[in-house]
Amino acid sequence: MNDFEYERRFFCHALPAEYRKGNPPELVIQSYYVHSNNYVLRVRLTSRSINLVMDCDTYPIDVLHNYRDAFSHAYVTVKGPASLGTRYEKEMEIDTRIAAELITRGGDTVIKNRYSVWIAEDGWNVDVFGATNAPLIIAEAARSGPVTNLTIPKFCLTEVTDQPRFSNESLAASPFSRWAGEFEAELSEKGPSFQQVFGTNKMGD
Template sequence: MSETGYGDFEFERRFYVEELPEVVMDDPTPTLIVQNYFLAQDGYAIRVRLQAPGVRLHMTGAEDIDALLEEHAGTFDFCAITVKGPMNGGTRYEAERELDITQGLNMLQRGTNRVIKNRYSVWLGSDGWVIDVFGGSNFPLLVAEVERGGPVTDLEIPSFCVSEVTEDKRFSNESLSHAPFARWADQYGVELGGVGPVFLDSLGTNVFHD
């Protein structure tokens, strides 16, 4: 049981971002994340993730993940396997277990449904935010995420958050591992232009900042 009393559940909200905000450059040590999904169906997922601190990549969409895994093999300092359930109103079951880094690297090298990204962290108001900059076939996707120990209600939403994608399954990392953003970025742009930004109104009051 976690200290919050919610056990293996996470509470987060996620947002589509069009431009990397300057504020994240205050983070001098972004984290390189490479992960593979060995199951991704109907919102359920099994993920293996490797993390390397202080590795800032200039994402172009042409990243060679195998070469990057080899290059940074000695830099990764954390690996975990995670079991996830479907998202429901910003709440999701998530159980994680740390793995031996060498074993995780071997699994990632054999995986085919991989996602690569740089993760920046910043503290805004009363919340910690991360902004993920995706590479490979998910370039040029940017996603901002805020997580709390309980439901993310009455949120102060920064101006760089263009539209909320918390419940848009296409933006989940497991979906991106099978249907990468590059395939449907133009379609999403048309949707966003036609419908306009959307934000959840079932989680208290949203406060928007310029």
């Protein structure tokens, strides 16, 4: 089994309605107990039966308290440092009740709706964040090997694959709301950027 994940990640302002229609998201709550120098220990809860709008008032611990019994899957995950879209990851499924207790008792949390969409030849995950990370949207394309010659949809504004501040563990500790203005100003000044080391980027519709 390959214990590495391969992905490219992109900053977005919106997920087009065509990808939301008839495509209910998966609700994800994650808590990070170690997130230092890109080493991570994470507990994750997921549900496809909870439909919530992600905004600045959607707090993960409140949601967990209100919908505790609606979570269907839970995992413990360890990750190593990322480099050029490649990262060690090992995951194990655990009891949702244990995961809920762990998340309630500690760690830095993230909440998001995850939409799974198919674009060109790739499956994508598009994460719409809530709480102190709202209104951040990150799209990621993942494969079983390096993500090369990728068709990048036009709603992806710039690539953030190798920007650690956009990793989920960094967002748990230093939420997007703290530095969103700085990033938007940087994007406006420098313009979009896409990695050139992954073969040929094809800009989609």
